[in-house]
Amino acid sequence: MTVLEGTVDLLEGMTFSATSGTGHTLTLDAASDVGGMNRGPRPMELFLLGLGGCTGMDVISILRKMRQTITGYRIHVTGEQAETHPRIFTSITVEHIVRGQNVNVDSVRRAVELSATRYCSASAMLSKVAKIEERFRVFDEATGVETTGTLGTTTDIGAAAT
Numbered sequence: 001m002t003v004l005e006g007t008v009d010l011l012e013g014m015t016f017s018a019t020s021g022t023g024h025t026l027t028l029d030a031a032s033d034v035g036g037m038n039r040g041p042r043p044m045e046l047f048l049l050g051l052g053g054c055t056g057m058d059v060i061s062i063l064r065k066m067r068q069t070i071t072g073y074r075i076h077v078t079g080e081q082a083e084t085h086p087r088i089f090t091s092i093t094v095e096h097i098v099r100g101q102n103v104n105v106d107s108v109r110r111a112v113e114l115s116a117t118r119y120c121s122a123s124a125m126l127s128k129v130a131k132i133e134e135r136f137r138v139f140d141e142a143t144g145v146e147t148t149g150t151l152g153t154t155t156d157i158g159a160a161a162t
Contacts, residue, residue, distance in 0.1 A: 015039055044081065044089075047126065051094065052077040054122035058115035059096060059108075066107045071141060072099035079130070089130040094123075096136040105147045108138050113151055 005021040008028070014036035016028040028043055030036025041049070052075040063070055076095040081087040094116075098108050116123050116134050123132060134151040 013037055044079075044087070047089070047122075048077040048079050048092070051092065051120070051122040051126060051132075054120045055094060055096075055112075055115045058119045059111045062111035062114055063098075063107060066104070066111070068103055068107055069101040070098060070103070071101065073097070089126065091131045091133070092126060093133045093135065096134075097139075098136065099139045099141060101140070101142045103138050103140050105138050105149070108136055109149055109151065112136050116151065 006019055008016050008018045011017055011027075014030040014034065017025060018028050019025045027040030028046075029038055029040040030042065032038055056073065056075045059075075060070065060073055074097040076097060077092065079089040079092040082090050096108070096112050112134050116132070126132060135149065136151075137146060137148045139146045
């Protein structure tokens, strides 16, 4: 079993310093209307960023193994929260924006699907409470063609894969 850890220390007001077990530090804060000073991301934003990073590392690794020439890759993540407390995510959209030379769209679709259904721990965890929709856009710099696609929600993808 792998154990991850970290510490979160109050600095002042609603500002906290968070340190990962690997020694990386970031500042967390709240908006000024709730006593914060807006000096860092909100904790719920970190869930979205963690999901983006987790799936992004999977997808780029898979695409490199597929020998795809990727020149740019961005993951745009949006999440809708419940109106009442606890304000959990109810739905999340993950859009993979891939740029490259002669990129195989089916390879991108497959890499996104593998991340969403098999490899990304953040996706597996968050999909227990929120619908996660996976989308992709591929811009081929060699041809100038842009292709878009949607895999559906993680629940739908997982059911189709079994």
